[in-house]
Amino acid sequence: QVQLQESGPGVVRPSETLSLICTVSGGSFTGSHWAWIRQPPGKGLEWIGYTFNNGQTDYNPAVESRATISVDTAKRQFSLKLTSLTAADTAVYYCARDEALGAFDIWGQGTMVTVSS
Amino acid sequence: DIVLTQSPATLSLSPGERATLSCRASQSIGASLFWYQQKSGQPPRLLIFDASNRAPGIPARFRGSGSGTDFTLTISSLEPEDFAVYFCQLRADRPPYGFGPGTKLEIK
16 A cells, blocks of 8 residues: 655745655555645645656646656655745645546645744 | 635534535536545545545545536535545646635534
């Protein structure tokens, strides 16, 4: 059974860069879109972007200029870098899988990221 | 971008009652509409894919319907564990995913 686990810092300073990693255990790492989604406290969900195992990526235009998603197939990991952070980037960040369904059937537990000095 | 709206924002019902949640798209998306349930402190859980198909392990009391721009999630008889926030999500060309703002289903 596929499981996802996010890792990264809990607090990041304004204007700095957030780096998160999602480790995929169990199941196949190929044939799926691997996505980052975030949720500000008490608010809704926002898709950030995804990568395919061949390195193809796509991003939400709202964050496209600041986001980079990459994949390391050998380590079964994919990562998110988000630059020029502001308080508006404070959120729970989830990694998730879309196995060609058009929706996210497997999610990590999420990691809370607070942007604060 | 295609925008999803959900109504009502909050729905107050009692266990055993029927819940009807609405999701509307700003333009037609065919059947590319999905529903999630999210409980406090947990990630969302996929309930319905392609507007009307239950995801594996989802009880039969959850039913999705609709196509085009208007979609409905119906919970036939509420169980205590069904009180949560429900989000709809679309699949489109660009951007490929979008979420509605959510409906909070609370105990009356």
